[in-house]
Amino acid sequence: MNLLRRHGLFDASVPRYTSYPPANHFQADVGRKVQRGWLEALPDGSEVSIYVHIPFCKRLCWFCACRTQGTKTLRPVTRYIQTLCAEIDAVRALLPESIKMSRLHLGGGTPTLLHPDAMNTLLDRIFAAFGTASDFEFSVEIDPTEANPDLLDLLANRGLSRASIGIQDFSPKVQAAIGREQSFEQTKSVLDRLRSAGVPRVNFDLLYGLPFQTPDSYRQTLDQVLKLAPNRLAIYGYAHVPWVSKRQMMIPESALPGAEARFALAEQSREIFTGAGYDPIGIDHFALPDDGLAVAKREYRLRRNFQGYTDDPATCLIGFGASAISRFPDGYCQNAAATAAYSERVETDGLAGHRGYEMAARDHLIERLIEDIMCYFRLDPEALTAAFPDDARIIKEKLFRLWRRYRDIAVPDKMGFELTPEFQSLARIVAHQLDDFVAGTAAHSRAV
Ligand SMILES: C[S@@+](CC[C@H](N)C(=O)[O-])C[C@H]1O[C@@H](n2cnc3c(N)ncnc32)[C@H](O)[C@@H]1O
Ligand code: SF4
Structure with a gap:
């Protein structure tokens, strides 16, 4: 809790x-x-x-x-x-x-x-x-x-x-x-x-x-x-x-x-x-x-x-x-x-x-990252880099930022990122970290 x-x-x-x-x-x-x-x-x-x-x-x-x-x-x-x-x-x-x-x-x-x-x-x-x-x-x-x-x-x-x-x-x-x-x-x-x-x-x-x-x-x-x-x-x-x-x-x-x-x-x-x-x-x-x-x-x-x-x-x-x-x-x-x-x-x-x-090229990548978190609670760098070969650097940066922030609730994995089952309710919050827009919060509902 x-x-x-x-x-x-x-x-x-x-x-x-x-x-x-x-x-x-x-x-x-x-x-x-x-x-x-x-x-x-x-x-x-x-x-x-x-x-x-x-x-x-x-x-x-x-x-x-x-x-x-x-x-x-x-x-x-x-x-x-x-x-x-x-x-x-x-x-x-x-x-x-x-x-x-x-x-x-x-x-x-x-x-x-x-x-x-x-x-x-x-x-x-x-x-x-x-x-x-x-x-x-x-x-x-x-x-x-x-x-x-x-x-x-x-x-x-x-x-x-x-x-x-x-x-x-x-x-x-x-x-x-x-x-x-x-x-x-x-x-x-x-x-x-x-x-x-x-x-x-x-x-x-x-x-x-x-x-x-x-x-x-x-x-x-x-x-x-x-x-x-x-x-x-x-x-x-x-x-x-x-x-x-x-x-x-x-x-x-x-x-x-x-x-x-x-x-x-x-x-x-x-x-x-x-x-x-x-x-x-x-x-x-x-x-x-x-x-x-x-x-x-x-x-x-x-x-x-x-x-x-x-x-x-x-x-x-x-x-x-x-x-x-x-x-x-x-x-x-x-x-x-x-x-x-x-x-x-x-x-x-x-x-x-x-x-x-x-959608700009980068939006397609962010969309995929967010969809993977919302659907599977994980990011697989190999699959992502295969789908977005020109964006390997951005993928690495995004993963690194998630790791720094969510080390304590992620499955230990040096390469990818995955939320452990007891923390999957945080998916929307993790997805928000990947979002390029600085979103005003008033428009949205509670995370839970
Ligand atoms: C577009 S409504 C149509 C439902 C249909 N007219 C009925 O009355 O059964 C579809 C669903 O949106 C969800 N919904 C509507 N207002 C909501 C709210 N304030 N928060 C979360 N879900 C909501 C409800 O679960 C609802 O069944
Ligand atoms: S939940 Fe009620 S108000 Fe909303 S769409 Fe259905 S019938 Fe209409």
Whole structure:
């Protein structure tokens, strides 16, 4: 505990490193300028991942920091789907004919609030634009409190291969404090429906560090989760950032567990899920050994992306919708964030790129160093030098600096760097040491 404290685990606010550089370093003048060229430059035969953002929810949960807006009617959603279709057409026109999609993920917000007709329209347009690769996977974020059975059946019939279900915590007291009521029975019935309709894999999202969570209440949630037997879990630390997400002002701050109590909750979930046969993946995911993520980890194919960890082989991600981020071989491009600004850009230009980042050669190296720490907690100088032969000196310097700073928590190894298992929770802090940007801390969540 002392070493964790000494290295800042209980005080630091650092990026989650779902991208490098983190999105707060994207620049306003990039997006529009580079987007068209980067789309046109994708080689024939490429595989891409597709992310579609649906920024609407019928109720806004107080804890949620995602980019979304409340709506009582489906009217703005229907208009938004039309804009999405126009954006898909404009992007598709710039891509080579033979491009294939390796992953399709609908996220939000709440994609399951779409009327089945609107969902069909959207999926028709996506599948008409992009053929599917051989290991294609189709996933959708599902709010079990907003999941019409007809829509679930429709998704299953359209080939949904992974349902990503938001749970957070089953304790009624915690749920009342975070503005999200969702019973175990309701969740189970959505899950049963999906499974009986033939959806083969299910992910759950849980949160630790929520108000009124105690080791006992959390254990009950985890036991209930185990009964539902998800294939994969993401267990995130609750990011309390009311200056970013105003609705979090409804959360009673005095009921939030302190940093050490948060860490204990994270450790509790690690013990319970690894004890139940799940493989730990990176800092906050767990997967059954036959799940794609666990297989990718064993085969050293694990990667970091905006959903956390992925086994997606594609190096290009195209994001559609307000605030969606695309990843190209040469950098990032984020669409205009507000729905009105996004729609206006699509109407005038077809594309909605707004801000972004052009990667320099050195950024690619730092990205790889950070990804290796976040995925495997280690840096292997031989593999790094083979991948970046011109950067041997920088690699050596970076390793040397890590060694000087983290000698007491690293596996003894004269050449490389590896965090010992009991200190892997420090991965984000170690990654931050590799980061070339002097990041302001206010934009980020706690390290644990
Ligand atoms: C984009 S949300 C969509 C979930 C879906 N609409 C639902 O309600 O189930 C995806 C996940 O982000 C995570 N999330 C949202 N707000 C968060 C916060 N403040 N801190 C950490 N994770 C958060 C939650 O675990 C949530 O399930
Ligand atoms: S958790 Fe889901 S339903 Fe709740 S506000 Fe966030 S995106 Fe909307």
